[in-house]
Amino acid sequence: MLKVQEIRELIKLVDQSSIDEFVYENEGSKIKMKKNVNSTVTTFQPAAQAAVEAVPAVQTVPVQAAVPIAQVHEIKMETAKEETNKQVETANLHKITSPMVGTFYASPTPEADSYVKAGTKVSKDSIVCIVEAMKLFNEIEAEVNGEIVEILVKNGQLVEYGQPLFLVKPE
Template sequence: MLTIYEIRELVKLLEQTDIESVEVKDEQSRIAIKRSVHGTVPVVVAKPTVVAPIVNEPEKLVVVKEAPKPAVSAEPKVEPAKIDVNTENLHKITSPMVGTFYAAPAVDSPPYVIVGDKIHNTSIVCIVEAMKLFNEIEAEVKGEIVQILVENGQLVEQGQPLFLVKID
């Protein structure tokens, strides 16, 4: 039988993928985990299988509820600008790695940059969290932030544009 810690790890792995459900069986037990529409895993059901006949003992059903994650809206709200911009003459600041984009250093802090901010080569424009490491991303160019292309808390890919900058 899987321990509660192994089940929790399985749930965490499922949350990080596009897989909607997973089922694990062994000689003694069966566990099925299904993700809801919103990407959380609300219920885990484990049902032991009978290996030898047991007299006067009913089958057990275990239900574990995963605590809901806090809403991303509690973090600073930096939404991508919805303006039409000619991107040909603009520099794209891209993500150097796969991870989670954060616009501010903490939940209660203002964002590093907003549209219209002047930046320098060493200006920190955001954080990309990868494997519990928070990586500060520098602008590497001097100019003005024209557009923010991702939302706070959004997963980003390596090479994905994060900002558009009008170079000075």
């Protein structure tokens, strides 16, 4: 069973961290802490009623919000609008996806320039990148005529099968 001082230390650690919820269970005892923008709530459930009498009550610890709640709502609303606009914009774009699991390379050699950049015009057979899988370097073609709008992965990044690599505005 945790001592009161240990519980206080846990509260401080959760308060200072970026996690929103913390649960600790041991020998039938359970401590659950949830953190909101404006408060930290802590509950303690001991294994037996006798343990409740031995442990003083744990209090709610207020947290000073770094940003006023009204501003947080405004930020959330703005990001939701941006995401909606981005979805509408990307709905008309073609996604060039990785045909395999491997490592993404933007250029044929480390010293060479990238195959494409944002704004580059491509044709169906234009090579846009290389995906290396099992020491084989596979050239990936654009698949459509158009303009590269965005590169979604970084050079040297591991990519999954079907993961979008580029957004292309078709012509």
